[in-house]
Amino acid sequence: MSRSLKKGPYVDARLLAKVISAKAESRKEPVKTWSRASEISPEMIGATLGVHNGKEFISVFITEEMVGHRLGEFSPSKKFLRHGGKIQKAEEAKTKA
Numbered sequence: 761m762s763r764s765l766k767k768g769p770y771v772d773a774r775l776l777a778k779v780i781s782a783k784a785e786s787r788k789e790p791v792k793t794w795s796r797a798s799e800i801s802p803e804m805i806g807a808t809l810g811v812h813n814g815k816e817f818i819s820v821f822i823t824e825e826m827v828g829h830r831l832g833e834f835s836p837s838k839k840f841l842r843h844g845g846k847i848q849k850a851e852e853a854k855t856k857a
Contacts, residue, residue: 769828772798779807790819796832811835 763770772795780803782791790810805824810817811831818835826834842848 769799769801770797771801776801776803779804779809783807790817792817793831796830796835798831800826800829800831802827813837 772793775791775793775795775798778791778793783806788808790808792810792812794812796811800822804822805827807822809820809822809831811820811834812818813835814837820831820834
């Protein structure tokens, strides 16, 4: 469900200030953030952010196509291992052989 148009997009103000200052200083290391709900704004293009996924920071380089999306979309918080069962084990054994 999208946010109301009268409210505008949610962009964490402190994060935006950090990104703008990092771009002005042309820092290479990513700006760390826990704000996964924050939307990507056009001012963030070209910056590298470290988005926390609950365990570690995932480096995300912001491009033009990402504007309007949330930061959490690019830092998955769950790791898919595999589907279980006899069929899966048989397929894995076949690929190893």
